[in-house]
Amino acid sequence: SIEVELARTGQTVTVAPDRSILESVRDVRPDVPSSCEEGYCGTCETRVLEGTPNHRDDVLGAAEREKGDTMMICVSRAHTPRLLLDL
Ligand code: FES
Numbered sequence: 001s002i003e004v005e006l007a008r009t010g011q012t013v014t015v016a017p018d019r020s021i022l023e024s025v026r027d028v029r030p031d032v033p034s035s036c037e038e039g040y041c042g043t044c045e046t047r048v049l050e051g052t053p054n055h056r057d058d059v060l061g062a063a064e065r066e067k068g069d070t071m072m073i074c075v076s077r078a079h080t081p082r083l084l085l086d087l
Contacts, residue, residue, distance in 0.1 A: 003082040007049055021073040025087060032073075032087065039075035046071055047086035052079040 002015040004025060015024040022044055025032050035043040039057035048069050055065045057072035064070065073085070 002078045004078075005082065005084045006087045007084055008087060015077075020075065021077065021083075025073065025085075029087060034074055037074040039072050042072065044072050044074045046073045049084040049086055051083035053077070053083065054079045 001017060002021065003012055004015055004021055005012045006025065006029065009029070011028050013024045013028060015021050020037075022032065022034055022037065033043055035041045037044070040059060042059045045059065048071050053068055053071035054077040055071060056075040056077065059072055060070070
């Protein structure tokens with residue numbers, strides 16, 4: 001599982017392997033925007049403040065993926081046990 005901390009509220013959610021980060025964050029923050037939820041529209045793009053995303057979207061280019069300061073939380077996951085997101 002992945003621990004996701006929401007920087008603006010200090011809340012932490014645990015993302016089970018069978019759920020997306022978006023779904024898990026919505027347990028505590030139902031207002032988080034999304035559209036396609038399949039990694040191609042860019043609506044759920046979220047800034048990453050700490051941790052390394054495991055990108056699984058079709059939005060970001062190679063340089064953006066490498067930089068790792070933003071991610072599509074509907075499909076992408078993490079290479080680190082914890083992510084701090086700008087939410
Ligand atoms: Fe479309 Fe995440 S909701 S990329």
